[in-house]
Amino acid sequence: MVxxxxxxxxxxxxxxxxxxxxxxxxxxxxxxxxxxxxxxxxGLLIFVAIPMVLAFGVAFFKVDGFGNYQYVGLANxxxxxxxxQLWASLKVTGxxxxxxxxxxxxxxxxxxxxxxNHFKGIGWVRSAFFLPNVVSLVVVGxxxxxxxxxxxxALSKILAPFGLGDVSFLGTPSLALGTYVVIxxxxxxxxxMLVFLAGLKDVPKELEDAAQIDGAGSWQRFRxxxxxxxxxxxxxxxxxxxxxxxxxxxxxxxxxxxxKGGPARATSTVVLYxxxxxxxxxxxxxxxxLTTVVVAILVICTGLMFGVTxxxxxxxx
Amino acid sequence: xxATPFPARQLSRRSVLRGGLGAxxxxxxxxxxxxxxxxxDSGGNAKEMSFWxxxxxxxxxxxxxxxxxxxxxxxxxxxxxxxxxRYIPGKxxxxxxTLQTAFQSGQGPDIFLISPGDFLRYYNGGxxxxxxxxxxxxxxKDYLPGLxxxxxxxxxxxxxxxxxxxxxxxxxxxxFESAGLSExxxxxxxxxxxxxxxxxxxxxxxxxxxxxxxGYYQNFTWYPFMWQGDGNAIKDGKSAFDxxxxxxxxxFWGDTIxxxxxxxxALGDGGGDVVSNLGSGAAAMxxxxxWAVADMRTKAKTFKYGIIPLPTPDGGSAATDLGGWAxxxxxxxxxxxxxAKFIAWALGSTDAAGVERQRQWNTVVKTNLPPRKSVxxxxxxxxAFADGALKKFVSQIAPTGKPEPRFPPEVYQPIADAIQACQxxxxxxxxxxxxxxxxxxxxxKTYQGAPIS
Numbered sequence: 001m002v003x004x005x006x007x008x009x010x011x012x013x014x015x016x017x018x019x020x021x022x023x024x025x026x027x028x029x030x031x032x033x034x035x036x037x038x039x040x041x042x043g044l045l046i047f048v049a050i051p052m053v054l055a056f057g058v059a060f061f062k063v064d065g066f067g068n069y070q071y072v073g074l075a076n077x078x079x080x081x082x083x084x085q086l087w088a089s090l091k092v093t094g095x096x097x098x099x100x101x102x103x104x105x106x107x108x109x110x111x112x113x114x115x116x117n118h119f120k121g122i123g124w125v126r127s128a129f130f131l132p133n134v135v136s137l138v139v140v141g142x143x144x145x146x147x148x149x150x151x152x153x154a155l156s157k158i159l160a161p162f163g164l165g166d167v168s169f170l171g172t173p174s175l176a177l178g179t180y181v182v183i184x185x186x187x188x189x190x191x192x193m194l195v196f197l198a199g200l201k202d203v204p205k206e207l208e209d210a211a212q213i214d215g216a217g218s219w220q221r222f223r224x225x226x227x228x229x230x231x232x233x234x235x236x237x238x239x240x241x242x243x244x245x246x247x248x249x250x251x252x253x254x255x256x257x258x259x260k261g262g263p264a265r266a267t268s269t270v271v272l273y274x275x276x277x278x279x280x281x282x283x284x285x286x287x288x289x290l291t292t293v294v295v296a297i298l299v300i301c302t303g304l305m306f307g308v309t310x311x312x313x314x315x316x317x
Numbered sequence: 318x319x320a321t322p323f324p325a326r327q328l329s330r331r332s333v334l335r336g337g338l339g340a341x342x343x344x345x346x347x348x349x350x351x352x353x354x355x356x357x358d359s360g361g362n363a364k365e366m367s368f369w370x371x372x373x374x375x376x377x378x379x380x381x382x383x384x385x386x387x388x389x390x391x392x393x394x395x396x397x398x399x400x401x402x403r404y405i406p407g408k409x410x411x412x413x414x415t416l417q418t419a420f421q422s423g424q425g426p427d428i429f430l431i432s433p434g435d436f437l438r439y440y441n442g443g444x445x446x447x448x449x450x451x452x453x454x455x456x457x458k459d460y461l462p463g464l465x466x467x468x469x470x471x472x473x474x475x476x477x478x479x480x481x482x483x484x485x486x487x488x489x490x491x492x493f494e495s496a497g498l499s500e501x502x503x504x505x506x507x508x509x510x511x512x513x514x515x516x517x518x519x520x521x522x523x524x525x526x527x528x529x530x531x532g533y534y535q536n537f538t539w540y541p542f543m544w545q546g547d548g549n550a551i552k553d554g555k556s557a558f559d560x561x562x563x564x565x566x567x568x569f570w571g572d573t574i575x576x577x578x579x580x581x582x583a584l585g586d587g588g589g590d591v592v593s594n595l596g597s598g599a600a601a602m603x604x605x606x607x608w609a610v611a612d613m614r615t616k617a618k619t620f621k622y623g624i625i626p627l628p629t630p631d632g633g634s635a636a637t638d639l640g641g642w643a644x645x646x647x648x649x650x651x652x653x654x655x656x657a658k659f660i661a662w663a664l665g666s667t668d669a670a671g672v673e674r675q676r677q678w679n680t681v682v683k684t685n686l687p688p689r690k691s692v693x694x695x696x697x698x699x700x701a702f703a704d705g706a707l708k709k710f711v712s713q714i715a716p717t718g719k720p721e722p723r724f725p726p727e728v729y730q731p732i733a734d735a736i737q738a739c740q741x742x743x744x745x746x747x748x749x750x751x752x753x754x755x756x757x758x759x760x761x762k763t764y765q766g767a768p769i770s
Contacts, residue, residue: 066442067423067649150580151521152599165520171529171581173742260412262531263581264742265734279417281726282438 052295059289065282076289086290088265089273095177096269097245104185104241105234108192115193116200126197130190137187137249141257144183145170170259173266180258180267184250192237199233200226231309239305246298247271270294362398363651366427366659369403369419371410380682388663388674398655400428412532420444427650428659430642431476433467433721434533434729439645441725441766445475446646451657452477456665459689467720468643470767476643477664479678480685482606483637483715484538485706486628487591490621492517492601503625507569510602510628514578517601524578526600527570528588531737536729537638537721538588538604539736542566544636544719545629550732551724551769555761558732559754565630567739567746574740581741592616606640610706611684624706626714639718641688667691676701686715723770731756 023031059077062070080086115126132140147154150168159165169179203226211221245251251271255261261268261276274294278287368389373382385402393399403426405415410430419425420442431439439445452474457465460478468476488503496517504510514524528535543549548562573579580600585593591609594600596617604627613620626635644664646656664675672695679687680701687693696702702711724732731753738744761769 063421064442065417065438066420066444068443148582149584149599150582151523152584160520166577168581171741256412260531262737262741263529264737264740264744265531266742279414281730282417282442284421 055288055291058285059292061285063282063284063288065278065284069285072285076286077293079286080290080293085265085268086270086273089268089270092177092266092268093246093251093270096181096251097242099178100181100184100245101238101241103181104188104192105237107185108189108237109196109234111189111193112196112200116197126193129193132187133190135187137253138257140183140187141254145258148179171263173264176259176263176266180254183254183258184245187250187254188241188244192241195237195240196230196233199230203229235305235309239302242301242305243298246294361651362655364397365399365401366650366652366656367403368400368428368659369405369410369416369426370430371405371407373404374402375404384678384682392659392662396655396659398652398659400659423649425647425650427647427652427656429645429647430479431645432533432640432642433723434537436468436476436643436723437725437767437769440470440475444647444649446648446650446653446657447473447475448477448646448657448660449473451654451661452665453661453667455667456661459665459667459691461688461690463720464639464641464688467723467770468645476645477660478641478643478688479664480641480683481688481715481718482608482640482685483710483718484541484604484606484640485624485626485637485710485714486602486604487595487609487622487624488602489595489598489600490623492522492598496601500623503623504602504628505625506628507630511572511576511578514573514602515576518578522598523580523600524602525573526579526583526588526594526603527573527740528604529581529583529741530587531733533729534587534589535736536724536733537640539566539570539732540722541627541636541638541719542569542630545627545633547634550722550728550757551761556754556757558735558757559751563735563750564746567735567749569630570736571739571743571746575743591622595622596620607684607686607707607710610710614684622706624709624714626709626717635717637714637718638721639715640721641685665689680707686711725764725766725769727760727764728757728769 060071060073062072062075111129115122115129135143148156148169150156150171151165155169156165156167159167167175169175207225207229208221211225216224251269252275255267255269255272256275259267261272270290271294274287274290277283277290370385373385375382382404389400389402405413409415416425416429425444436445457474461481464478464481465474468474468478486504493499493502496519498513498516502513502516504513510525517524528538540550543563543566546560546562546565548557548560548566550556550558550563574581583590583594584597584599588594588603589605589609590612591603591605592612595603595605596613613622627637629635644660646653646660650656662671665671666674672689672691675687675689675692676695676699679685679692680696680699684707687696702708735744735746735749735753738749739746
């Protein structure tokens, strides 16, 4: 015990070490830890966990938006099969995920490799890449809307000499989703770059040096040293950006500001569709049921990713 | 080695399941109680009523905000039951969640504003108060024909319109001059519109502009083109959308995009924002409402423009949409009777002060057409419609108008999808109209709310 090791000639220390109100130091430390954790835990409980459980319950009711509830069992879930707009929005979200996640991965990883080594002005360069991420998505949407104005936007002016000055990136159904992917990547590449940089910091320099001594070129060092050691980081980035692509802020805020789901529903993501059901149609029960299905799909996808990678334990190859 | 301060409890699968099922059972039982938490007492007699709106008191404290503040101050000076304004920015009020979540949780405002497009949603939700007992016959008779009917069910009035907002086609005089065109070239038909727009279109400017963003506003601006061909979305309780009139109107909007004479995306706040589009030179002609006259007065004073009635199809007749918001009272609010009295006083008073209050709102702080005859006469006497765009609105455009339809969301959405598909995705108008009509009919078969008109 600590008290037995304190010399009797130091009464002040002895007094400090004396247990207060019957609590051991460990117990006090644990209490302090819980006290620090409490605000976050309570916040998560009130604003995330309880609403999630309530949403699950609301899904079994017909809720008209005026405080009236009617128990309908699984009716809200049965409606989904014949809801062609739902399937269309799931398709939009699916296309968005399979284009955004790999593109964001490649771009942010490339940026991380670019700014990995120190050079003059590195701080400025890193900050510049991260800057879009500190701006509100609503502001991001407004900036891009300004840049992409039909005929008069900066991009139209750049493309005009090539005969493409008339292209409407946000008003053409075949281009709008792609434009939205590019803007999302621009917004999130700085954050993902930081995650990769943190992963790259953990790659021991000795391993790279050893490979170099053994005659490995820069590609081989990347392929056989850096890439394998970065797999846990890559896994985190893929899971995180997949969840973000389906339910994150960019899946709603950006679309809402830029196109409101148009043109001709080309950017109507599933989250936007759920919002419409809840707040345009007042079908809050149906919206809650849709939410539980989207969460279930995400849980299954994440579970599959964990399964394929054995829980992300890449180091046990 | 120190002992673990709080020994971790092993969570078994069974205990997790037990906890989860318990939570679900509690949820299922508790969900309906949510609406009761803090809910309003129906038919109460509270001494303060909330009035949610998107005008005032706003940060800019502009004239429209001031009108709301002054009107409420005047009421509060003479009445025991006070009104308290709550300003909600327009974008949140129109497309946000504030109003909906408030009503869902039983915390809806006592008085609020709604557009015709939202009328049935709130009426069918059972939250609109009958204003009849507070509204004298003299006041009812003062309203122009059709306006109260659009906000009534079974002869009972549930909303008082504060304004009439017809739509017209604005044009830029400078754009016409620079394209070598004159007033004689102003289009009267759809074919002429596309032909003139082609001459007005250049590398920096589109010849004509309609709203392209999906939403209630886009539907509102498209309906007149359907009406011009004598079409309608619903007739005799059935869908009438699969009609030549709707098909040709869908095709017309699509043709403006196909011919590259109209933008796919508007500037600023969208198709209704004349200052950002026509005023900036991005469009030479633009469909918008009477509110734009006030906008141009304050934000583009020197810009020279004119207005014309919306062009019609060959053989069609002129038509426009008469929009306009209304004051309504929450029947489940804290004091519905007093809320109805406030609305009747603020918008329906026929005494000199009441007429002047309405004249100020419709012709001084905003540019609308007054919904009441006495107010129109007072405005005429002050020369409000003596010349310019407002004169045309009163004399040529408004007489061809129909009140904005009060379609519930289930009717609005298929029409919105058809407009979007034909305008921006080159869909076949006949098929889009047929698909929309089928969806509307499916909805109407089970619809049990107030009559749709």
